[in-house]
Amino acid sequence: MAVLTIIPLIIVLTLLFLKVDMIIAGLAGGVVAMIIGGVSLADANTQLLEAVPSMLSITVPIINSAVAMAVFKSGGYTAALTLAKRGTKGKVEYVSAFIVILLAAATYMSGIGGGSAMVIAPLAFAAVGAVPELIAAMSLAAAVSFTTSPASLESSIVSKLGEFPVAEYVAAMRPFWLFFLVLAIGLAFWGTKRRNLGFKEEENSEYDSFTNGQLFKMTIPAIFLLFAVIFGPLVNQLTGITIFTPMVYMIVTLALIFFCTKFNMNQSVEAMIDGSTYILTRLFQVGIFLAFINVIAQTGTFAVIAGVAKAAPSAIVVPVAVLTGILIGIPAGAYVGSVLTLVLPVAVSLGFSPLALGFVTIGVGLGSQMSFVNITMQALSSGFQTPILDIVKGNIKWISMASVILLIISLIFG
Secondary structure, eight states, X not given: OHHHHHHHHHHHHHHHHXXXXXXXXXXXXXXXXXXXXXXXXXXXXXXXXXXXXXXXXXXXHHHHHHHHHHHHHTTHHHHHHHHHXXXXXXXXXXXXXXXXXXXXXXXHHHOOHHHHHHHHHHHHHHHTOOOHHHHHHHHHHHHHHHTTOTTOXXXXXXXXXXXXXXXXXXXXXXXXXXXXXXXXHHHHHHHHHTTTOOOOOOOOOGGGGSOHHHHHHHHHHHHHHHHHHHHHHHHHHHHSSOOOOHHHHHHHHHHHHHHHSSOOHHHHHHHHHHHHHHHHHHHHHHHHHHHHHHHHHHTTHHHHHHHHHTTSOGGGHHHHHHHHHHHHHTTTGGGHHHHHHHHHHHHHHTTOOHHHHHHHHHHHHXXXXXXXXXXXXXXXXXXXXXXXXXXXXXXXXXXHHHHHHHHHHHHHHO
16 A cells, blocks of 8 residues: 555656656646545645645745846846946956856846746846856856745745744755855856956947946836845844835835836836736645645555665765755756655645755755756756757766765754
C-alpha cells in the first residue's frame, strides 16, 4: 500500500517533465489517488474550494507585485540603466554589475523573475551584449530573488505550506538572498571585464535626450518602493509607528509615478491593475493544482516519503532535500510553484524550519535556471537574441557552482 500511494506523485512528476500543463498533471495524479485511497468526489471538491481561496487570500504579495509592475511600465528601470551607462563613462563591467542589481531589485519587489527579465534583458543586450557570465549572473540573481521575495508566488506557497507569515520567511532568508546577490554581481563584473568589452552601438532612444535630473526623477518611484519593501518593516519597528504598510506604499508609489514620470494618474492605476494579472492568474492556477496535491496527500503519500527521509542521518536531511529540489527544478522548471507543492510537504512533515524550507525553495529556483522551459530562461533567450540551448549551456557551469554553495550552506545552517 505504501508503494501504491507514491504512484500518483510519480504520475504528476512524469507529466510535468513531459511539459504537460500543471493542472492536467495534477488532475491525472489526483484521480489515481482517489481510486487508490478511496477519496470521494465530495472530499476532492472540498479540497478545491479550500485551496483556491487560500492562495488568493495572500494579499500583500499581490499588492507588491502589481505596484512593482506599474513602476516597470512607467520606465523607471530603463531610466536607471541609462543613468548607469552615463555614470560609468565606458566602463561596461560596472554597468553589468548594475544590471544584475537592477534585475534583482525588480524581481524582489515584483516577485516575478520572468517579467523582470523580459524588461531588463533587452536593455542589457543593447548595452553590453550577450556575455555568458552576465546572463548566468542575471539567472542566479533572479532565482534567489523570486524564491525569497515578499511579493512572489513561491514565498506565498512556502508561507501557506509551512504555516508561518510571509514576513517571517522573508526576514530569515534575506541574508542569504544578499549573499547570493553579491556572488552574482561579482560574476557579472568579472565576466564582462575579462572580455574587454565596450558599449554596443544602439539606436537612439527617447531616454538619450533626457537630462540626468530627469532620469533620476523617473527612478524615484522604484527607489521608494524598494526601500518600503525591504526597510519598511525595520523603520516600523524602530519608530514604534506603523508607517510603511502595503496601503501606504501602494498609494505613495502610484503618486510618485504620476509626479515623476510621463504617466498620468489613470495610466498609473491602470498599469498597477494590469500588473496584478500575472500573479493572480498564477495563484489561481497553483490553487487548483494544490487541491489535487492535497487529495494525493490524503492517501499518505508524503508521510511515506517522509518516513523514508527520516532514515537518513539527521545532519544531511536538509541538504538531501535541497538537492532533490535542484534536480526536480531542472526538468520541471517552468512550474517552480508546482514543484514546491510537491517537495515542501515532505520537508514540512520532517519539521523543517522556515530557513531550511527556504534553502529547498532556492534549490528549486536554481534548478529552474538550467531548464529549457523556464519563463526567465526564455525571456533571457529572447532579450539577448541567443538560442535557449546556449543560455542553458552557459548557465550550467555557474548555476551548478551556486548549487554546491547552497548545499554547503544548508548543511551548516539547515
